[in-house]
Amino acid sequence: MIKENLDLVRERIQEAVKKAKRASDKVLLIAVSKTKPVSMLMEAYDQGCRDFGENKVQELVNKYETMPKDIRWHMIGHLQRNKVKYIVDKVVLIHSVDSLKLAEEISREAVKKQVQVSILIEVNIAGEDSKFGVSGKETEQLIRQVAPLPGIHIEGLMTIAPYVENPEENRQYFAQLKQLSVDITRKNIDNVNMNVLSMGMTGDYTVAIEEGATCVRVGTGIFGERQYPV
Numbered sequence: 001m002i003k004e005n006l007d008l009v010r011e012r013i014q015e016a017v018k019k020a021k022r023a024s025d026k027v028l029l030i031a032v033s034k035t036k037p038v039s040m041l042m043e044a045y046d047q048g049c050r051d052f053g054e055n056k057v058q059e060l061v062n063k064y065e066t067m068p069k070d071i072r073w074h075m076i077g078h079l080q081r082n083k084v085k086y087i088v089d090k091v092v093l094i095h096s097v098d099s100l101k102l103a104e105e106i107s108r109e110a111v112k113k114q115v116q117v118s119i120l121i122e123v124n125i126a127g128e129d130s131k132f133g134v135s136g137k138e139t140e141q142l143i144r145q146v147a148p149l150p151g152i153h154i155e156g157l158m159t160i161a162p163y164v165e166n167p168e169e170n171r172q173y174f175a176q177l178k179q180l181s182v183d184i185t186r187k188n189i190d191n192v193n194m195n196v197l198s199m200g201m202t203g204d205y206t207v208a209i210e211e212g213a214t215c216v217r218v219g220t221g222i223f224g225e226r227q228y229p230v
Protein backbone atom coordinates (compact mmCIF):
# COMPACT_ATOMS: atom_id res chain seq x y z
CA MET A 1 0.00 0.00 0.00
CA ILE A 2 2.78 2.45 0.90
CA LYS A 3 4.49 1.89 -2.45
CA GLU A 4 1.29 2.63 -4.38
CA ASN A 5 0.58 5.70 -2.24
CA LEU A 6 4.09 7.02 -2.73
CA ASP A 7 3.97 6.46 -6.48
CA LEU A 8 0.74 8.45 -6.62
CA VAL A 9 2.02 11.31 -4.46
CA ARG A 10 5.22 11.57 -6.49
CA GLU A 11 3.22 11.59 -9.72
CA ARG A 12 0.91 14.33 -8.47
CA ILE A 13 3.90 16.40 -7.34
CA GLN A 14 5.40 16.21 -10.82
CA GLU A 15 2.07 17.14 -12.41
CA ALA A 16 1.70 20.16 -10.13
CA VAL A 17 5.25 21.28 -10.91
CA LYS A 18 4.53 21.08 -14.62
CA LYS A 19 1.21 22.84 -14.34
CA ALA A 20 2.77 25.70 -12.42
CA LYS A 21 5.57 26.27 -14.96
CA ARG A 22 7.90 27.02 -12.08
CA ALA A 23 11.47 28.10 -12.52
CA SER A 24 12.60 25.23 -10.34
CA ASP A 25 11.15 21.75 -10.52
CA LYS A 26 12.60 20.84 -7.16
CA VAL A 27 10.03 19.91 -4.55
CA LEU A 28 11.13 17.95 -1.53
CA LEU A 29 8.64 15.37 -0.31
CA ILE A 30 8.76 14.90 3.45
CA ALA A 31 7.07 11.70 4.58
CA VAL A 32 5.25 12.65 7.78
CA SER A 33 5.51 9.50 9.84
CA LYS A 34 4.21 10.60 13.25
CA THR A 35 2.37 7.83 15.15
CA LYS A 36 3.42 5.24 12.53
CA PRO A 37 5.61 2.23 13.39
CA VAL A 38 9.20 1.87 12.18
CA SER A 39 8.15 -1.06 9.96
CA MET A 40 5.99 1.31 7.91
CA LEU A 41 8.71 3.95 7.74
CA MET A 42 11.09 1.28 6.47
CA GLU A 43 8.68 0.44 3.67
CA ALA A 44 8.84 4.07 2.59
CA TYR A 45 12.61 4.03 3.05
CA ASP A 46 12.85 1.05 0.72
CA GLN A 47 10.94 3.08 -1.86
CA GLY A 48 13.58 5.78 -1.69
CA CYS A 49 12.25 8.11 1.02
CA ARG A 50 15.05 9.70 3.01
CA ASP A 51 13.23 12.72 4.47
CA PHE A 52 10.89 12.00 7.36
CA GLY A 53 8.88 14.45 9.47
CA GLU A 54 7.95 13.97 13.12
CA ASN A 55 6.14 16.26 15.54
CA LYS A 56 7.16 14.78 18.91
CA VAL A 57 10.69 14.89 20.26
CA GLN A 58 10.65 11.51 22.00
CA GLU A 59 9.24 9.73 18.97
CA LEU A 60 11.75 11.37 16.66
CA VAL A 61 14.65 10.37 18.90
CA ASN A 62 13.43 6.77 19.18
CA LYS A 63 13.09 6.41 15.43
CA TYR A 64 16.40 8.20 14.85
CA GLU A 65 18.13 5.65 17.02
CA THR A 66 16.65 2.58 15.38
CA MET A 67 16.60 3.60 11.72
CA PRO A 68 19.35 3.99 9.06
CA LYS A 69 21.69 6.91 9.52
CA ASP A 70 21.22 8.36 6.04
CA ILE A 71 17.70 9.52 6.94
CA ARG A 72 17.12 13.28 7.14
CA TRP A 73 14.82 13.99 10.08
CA HIS A 74 12.59 17.06 10.08
CA MET A 75 11.06 18.45 13.27
CA ILE A 76 7.69 19.79 12.14
CA GLY A 77 5.75 20.05 15.40
CA HIS A 78 5.61 22.60 18.18
CA LEU A 79 8.90 22.45 20.06
CA GLN A 80 9.27 23.09 23.77
CA ARG A 81 12.44 24.83 24.85
CA ASN A 82 13.39 22.17 27.40
CA LYS A 83 13.43 19.52 24.67
CA VAL A 84 15.62 21.35 22.17
CA LYS A 85 18.74 19.66 23.54
CA TYR A 86 17.54 16.21 22.50
CA ILE A 87 17.24 16.99 18.81
CA VAL A 88 19.59 19.78 17.67
CA ASP A 89 22.23 17.31 16.56
CA LYS A 90 19.75 14.88 15.00
CA VAL A 91 17.57 16.95 12.67
CA VAL A 92 18.35 18.46 9.30
CA LEU A 93 15.70 21.17 9.66
CA ILE A 94 13.43 22.52 12.42
CA HIS A 95 10.30 23.83 10.67
CA SER A 96 8.51 25.24 13.68
CA VAL A 97 10.42 28.17 15.18
CA ASP A 98 7.97 30.87 16.20
CA SER A 99 9.60 32.78 19.05
CA LEU A 100 12.89 34.46 19.89
CA LYS A 101 13.13 32.48 23.12
CA LEU A 102 12.95 29.17 21.25
CA ALA A 103 15.53 30.37 18.70
CA GLU A 104 17.85 31.46 21.52
CA GLU A 105 17.62 28.03 23.10
CA ILE A 106 18.36 26.33 19.76
CA SER A 107 21.34 28.66 19.31
CA ARG A 108 22.66 27.91 22.81
CA GLU A 109 22.43 24.15 22.28
CA ALA A 110 23.94 24.40 18.79
CA VAL A 111 26.97 26.23 20.16
CA LYS A 112 27.30 23.79 23.04
CA LYS A 113 27.18 20.74 20.74
CA GLN A 114 29.18 22.53 18.01
CA VAL A 115 26.61 21.98 15.28
CA GLN A 116 24.93 24.32 12.81
CA VAL A 117 21.15 24.15 12.92
CA SER A 118 18.89 25.09 10.01
CA ILE A 119 15.45 26.41 10.85
CA LEU A 120 12.29 27.77 9.28
CA ILE A 121 10.10 30.45 10.80
CA GLU A 122 6.56 29.15 11.31
CA VAL A 123 3.99 31.68 10.16
CA ASN A 124 0.31 31.51 11.09
CA ILE A 125 -0.58 33.07 7.78
CA ALA A 126 -4.33 32.53 8.10
CA GLY A 127 -4.36 33.96 11.63
CA GLU A 128 -6.11 30.96 13.17
CA ASP A 129 -6.42 31.09 16.98
CA SER A 130 -5.70 27.38 17.27
CA LYS A 131 -2.35 27.50 15.49
CA PHE A 132 1.20 28.22 16.54
CA GLY A 133 3.32 30.58 14.48
CA VAL A 134 3.94 34.30 14.19
CA SER A 135 1.68 36.54 12.17
CA GLY A 136 2.76 37.72 8.74
CA LYS A 137 3.31 41.16 10.21
CA GLU A 138 5.62 39.94 12.99
CA THR A 139 7.70 37.72 10.74
CA GLU A 140 10.32 40.21 9.60
CA GLN A 141 10.94 41.45 13.12
CA LEU A 142 11.45 37.92 14.45
CA ILE A 143 13.79 37.13 11.56
CA ARG A 144 15.88 40.22 12.31
CA GLN A 145 16.18 39.13 15.94
CA VAL A 146 17.05 35.50 15.16
CA ALA A 147 19.45 36.10 12.26
CA PRO A 148 22.47 37.24 14.34
CA LEU A 149 22.34 34.30 16.77
CA PRO A 150 25.30 31.90 16.47
CA GLY A 151 24.85 28.31 15.27
CA ILE A 152 21.41 28.87 13.78
CA HIS A 153 20.48 29.61 10.15
CA ILE A 154 17.13 30.73 8.81
CA GLU A 155 16.43 28.90 5.54
CA GLY A 156 12.86 29.99 4.88
CA LEU A 157 9.25 29.91 6.04
CA MET A 158 6.73 27.25 6.99
CA THR A 159 2.98 27.35 7.45
CA ILE A 160 0.18 24.97 8.39
CA ALA A 161 -2.83 26.04 6.38
CA PRO A 162 -6.38 25.68 7.73
CA TYR A 163 -8.14 22.37 7.50
CA VAL A 164 -10.49 22.74 4.53
CA GLU A 165 -12.58 20.47 2.33
CA ASN A 166 -11.63 22.27 -0.84
CA PRO A 167 -7.87 22.92 -1.16
CA GLU A 168 -8.55 25.91 -3.41
CA GLU A 169 -9.58 27.78 -0.27
CA ASN A 170 -5.96 27.64 0.88
CA ARG A 171 -4.48 28.97 -2.35
CA GLN A 172 -4.65 32.54 -1.02
CA TYR A 173 -2.65 31.60 2.08
CA PHE A 174 0.05 29.80 0.10
CA ALA A 175 0.31 32.80 -2.21
CA GLN A 176 0.60 35.09 0.82
CA LEU A 177 3.42 33.04 2.35
CA LYS A 178 5.26 33.06 -0.99
CA GLN A 179 4.87 36.83 -1.22
CA LEU A 180 6.15 37.23 2.33
CA SER A 181 9.26 35.22 1.47
CA VAL A 182 9.83 37.37 -1.63
CA ASP A 183 9.46 40.54 0.45
CA ILE A 184 11.94 39.28 3.04
CA THR A 185 14.42 38.18 0.36
CA ARG A 186 14.44 41.76 -0.94
CA LYS A 187 15.58 43.04 2.47
CA ASN A 188 18.89 41.17 2.13
CA ILE A 189 19.22 40.37 5.81
CA ASP A 190 22.58 38.84 6.77
CA ASN A 191 22.54 35.10 7.54
CA VAL A 192 18.98 34.73 6.20
CA ASN A 193 17.96 32.60 3.22
CA MET A 194 14.46 32.31 1.86
CA ASN A 195 15.17 29.19 -0.21
CA VAL A 196 12.68 26.95 1.55
CA LEU A 197 8.90 27.30 1.56
CA SER A 198 7.46 24.42 3.57
CA MET A 199 3.73 24.34 2.87
CA GLY A 200 1.13 21.83 1.74
CA MET A 201 -0.12 18.60 3.37
CA THR A 202 -2.11 15.63 2.10
CA GLY A 203 -5.24 17.67 1.37
CA ASP A 204 -3.64 20.58 -0.40
CA TYR A 205 -0.04 19.91 -1.47
CA THR A 206 -0.67 20.25 -5.22
CA VAL A 207 -2.14 23.74 -4.71
CA ALA A 208 0.79 24.62 -2.44
CA ILE A 209 3.26 23.55 -5.15
CA GLU A 210 1.45 25.64 -7.74
CA GLU A 211 1.95 28.61 -5.41
CA GLY A 212 5.64 27.96 -4.88
CA ALA A 213 6.16 25.34 -2.16
CA THR A 214 9.66 23.87 -2.24
CA CYS A 215 8.84 21.33 0.41
CA VAL A 216 5.58 19.48 1.09
CA ARG A 217 4.75 17.48 4.22
CA VAL A 218 2.58 14.47 3.44
CA GLY A 219 1.45 11.99 6.09
CA THR A 220 -1.96 10.43 5.49
CA GLY A 221 -1.41 10.36 1.74
CA ILE A 222 1.54 8.01 2.22
CA PHE A 223 0.88 6.07 5.42
CA GLY A 224 -2.91 6.18 5.66
CA GLU A 225 -5.11 7.61 8.40
CA ARG A 226 -3.60 8.06 11.83
CA GLN A 227 -5.08 6.59 15.00
CA TYR A 228 -5.78 9.31 17.52
CA PRO A 229 -5.13 10.44 20.19
CA VAL A 230 -1.57 11.23 19.17
Ligand SMILES: *Cc1c(COP(=O)(O)O)cnc(C)c1O
Nearest residue numbers: 032055076201202217218219220
Ligand atom coordinates in the same frame (compact mmCIF):
# COMPACT_ATOMS: atom_id res chain seq x y z
C1 LIG B 1 0.66 15.81 10.67
C2 LIG B 1 1.31 16.95 9.95
C3 LIG B 1 1.41 16.95 8.55
C4 LIG B 1 0.85 15.87 7.66
O1 LIG B 1 -0.54 15.89 7.65
P1 LIG B 1 -1.38 14.98 6.62
O2 LIG B 1 -2.65 15.69 6.47
O3 LIG B 1 -1.50 13.64 7.24
O4 LIG B 1 -0.59 14.93 5.34
C5 LIG B 1 2.07 18.02 7.96
N1 LIG B 1 2.59 19.03 8.69
C6 LIG B 1 2.51 19.05 10.03
C7 LIG B 1 3.12 20.20 10.78
C8 LIG B 1 1.87 18.02 10.70
O5 LIG B 1 1.78 18.06 12.05
